[in-house]
Amino acid sequence: MAENSSYNTGKPQAIPEHSGIEKDLYGNSPPIYDGDAAEHQHVIADKLARKLSARQVQMIAIGGTIGTGLFLGTGKSLATGGPASILIAYIIVGVIVFLTMLSLGEMAAFVPIAGSFCTFAGRFVDDALGFALTWNYWFNDAVSTASDLIALQLVLTYWNTNFPGWALSLIFWFVLVGVNIITVRAYGELEYWLSLLKVITIIIFIILGIAVNAGGNKAHHYIGGENWHLPGAPFVGGIGGFASVFVTASFAYGGTESIAITAGETKNPTKNLPRVVKNVFWRILLFYVLSVLLIGLNVPYNTPNLSTKSSATSPFTIVFQMAGSTAAGSFINAVIMTSVLSAGNHALFAGTRLLYTLAVDRHAPSFFGNLNRNQVPWIAVLTTGAVSGLCFGASFIGAGQLWSWLQNIVGVSNQISWICIGVASIRFRAGLERQGKTHLLPFKNWTYPYGPWFSVILNIVLVLVQGWSSFSPKFSAVDFVSYYIEIPVMLVMYVGWKLVKKTEIVKLEEMDLESDVYVVQPGELDKEHLPGWKGKIQTAIRWIF
Template sequence: MSRLSDVNDFHTIGGTYHPDTKDLEGNPSPDAPYSHDGQHPIVADKLARKLSARQVQMIAIGGTIGTGLFLGTGRSLATGGPASMLIAYLIVGGIILLTMLALGEMAAFVPIAGSFCTFAGRYVDDAFGFALTWNYWFNDAVSTAADLVALQLVFSYWNTNMPGWALSLIFWVVLIFANIVTVRAYGEIEYWLSLLKVITITIFIILGIAVNCGGNTEHKYIGGMNWNIGDAPFVGGIGGFASVFVSAAFAYGGTESIAITAGETANPTKNLPRVVKNVFWRILIFYILSVLLIGLNVSYNTPGLTQRSSSVSPFTLVFQQAGARAAGSFINAVIVTSVISAGNHALFAGTRLLYSLSVDRHAPQVFGKLNRNKVPWVAVLATSIVAGLCFGASFIGAGQLWTWLQNIVGVSNQIAWVAIGITSIRFRAAVKLQGKEDLLPFKNWTYPWGPWICVILNIFIILVQGWSSFSPKFSAVDFVSYYLQLAVMLVMYVGWKVFKKTKIMGLGEMDLESDVHTISDVDLAATEKEKTNMGKVKRVLNWVF
């Protein structure tokens, strides 16, 4: 492959980068890459690499922090108790860390819009990639809907005459506009909203420590008092403990989707490893410390914790304990922005997956159409419509619908983590067999035990976390919300495998060499572009001075 002078000369096609696939008359070139079935040449335009390192870093730190942490921790504390919540968040946080190390290794080697979903098709089985991508696309659409529903819950705090559904509808349109204009608009919105969340949680941690040590309205030392009242620290037995995992998975969910930005990240093999390495600190500081302080400062039997209202959010309660009278309004405003941010990120990720499905011939080709800013606008509209339909079901009750959507998204996230572990095991085994380990830009130091832990632990948690749907009495609706995605994933996998007669990819059959050449070209192009830009800056400075 020739080394081009600009990264924008490359097309993102079928999970990798290829030169122009059309001849001078606009027809498919004989050398055009083929879809997974090997029968249809793929002709697609390119995605623009316009997400800067600054934007990607901040999106990775705070982009996916949303209602799961701000509102979901209240329900987790009430149903499981402080110890169950802390242990569940520690376990899921460890799983996320191992998952991101495995994913970072692959994403740095082949930075593409489809990310782990495309990897599953290339390194395991095309049917596996097909089922996973559709599953995760639906997950992102439902996540967007969950955030729109959450807006109704948090907006009700101010008791205005404006109906909550109207506000959600307005922001639904805003999200569509932000994602359809240019990827830079998405990146800049995410940067500032993520920064606000990071600042808020940092203030919360400082205040939480002060409140626990006596800096509260009652001027008394709290310590571990709330761990020794009633049924604490474990509430609800094994059922309460198991139920916290799906809430934790929902809260952490989306961390893995940062790799989907790889297809539009400048100099990905430099920036993505940095993002992955920062995941540890993000988990420790923003999740574990927050959950620990919530369990120490807020009693599990505080009235209204399960209502998912910002007025009784653990974050609001801690601010109020510190004497902040406007704590409710402040936290509510932050939650509103975090909901918008999380919805924005979910819509972005879902759009890119639908785009990948299109270019891989797993979805109609219309979803691969790009506008002049290289944004898959048809995929944006399609994902938004599905999210809007899910959101429209809020007439059954916003609180109950949010719970069901939370369960569906949480399980879907865990399925993705299992898939990443399986794909990583296959990918690294092929790299080792073909003697290409020295070509990896970033190595997962936990291989092989890390990916195996991800697979085993996640499967176990998926199966047991629906315990509450069986006890104390069977709830058909809750059972469906916990296990629906498993059935959907299985049906899609088997259906596509039978229909296309796909086979599990052999380790020696994986074409890793083309990936090495491709990404080296992309990085060279990005580096050359950076040098060119720096040269322009120096010339301007020399002219001025």
């Protein structure tokens, strides 16, 4: 299969006929490289092992991104924006992410490589944009891992234990780094079962939430829409409260796009990635919207400890308490802890692959691309984990306050990434049309060109206006920085790399649409389906999820 490391490395040479070297979709042979060691050392992307099965990839796509944003972030959103604000914001952001995933799935199915959309930004738009976006998203994932570690401290306060929260975070930090450094199979299997647990929990929550609202609570009281009519509800905090919910919604949905980063280690990505995009994301959207609706109906926005500087109580825990006893609350709180571990595991994996991609594309020192015997970029794992450790180590200022700031930073970073994915998709399609290769797409984005353009424009608007609450009723410098620091950072990295390397916007006729194109191997499709009763169980799981 033609999976060269990067679009800008190496010196291709002609390959003789009948050499036994596989050709790509276009009948072209992949380039081999001359003896230039300085360039050849970067040709490493094909060393990542494709060990993530369809079962693991689909479940990771369903549940891997469900974490602290949904389980804890909805509490902050409810307190600051009210029930109507969070419902509207989650629907709008969900539509944006769905459109983004269609665009990303189209590109990733055609060119399935580690780094995915970050590499696409460089290959299809400008190398400087790829540089800025990859470093930004790598830091995003490192901070996301840190926010999950901090969330552990918040969840732990539910039991009023004397066990220090930072110690629990440290233990989980070692677990995450250990799992990610062993083998990608260990990551995939852990993420599969943790994601499955989260999906089952949310299904139970939805059923329970409906029962609680209808009167199946300890007070045997029909709640209905009472909490939407409290003083100040359903829109709390005016325009500032409504705008601020978008960034926490973006934090909650964030990571959905990172499933494409697994493309470099996914079996038969040309078939599995489109399946993930088409058959999975709408289920995630369903989980988010229904959960947020039930939270807004059952939990008053002025509930104590939804979001404070020292603590945060999950609305999921509150609903389980309403349904039964303290034991029910403790159960769901324990499940939330496992979801935090899952989200941190997913973020660390994605961040590691991005740092690896930076080394491959010569945007970072090449030693970050070193692999261990299990083909895992172990130096990248340790580096990303170390940055996460430094971030959660700052939680002495108040775990709840730090977690809120990190939410804002990660949320805006996610929106910037979605903008870049939309721009890359528009350029990718234009390049295909110019070179007459559109018919070769294994999966087409049916919303093109309106979907990508809608996503880009709406995300730009959200990035600019969602920091309204930092200006009103009085200016908050720290909140302002958390909302807008990502914008100048991205601009500085983009302009700086462009000036230093003198990069140019890629011309459509020169766009690389041949390197790394995946070719299905003989018999590979047959391996997707197990024979006998195992195959029937696999089919049932795919149908349900």
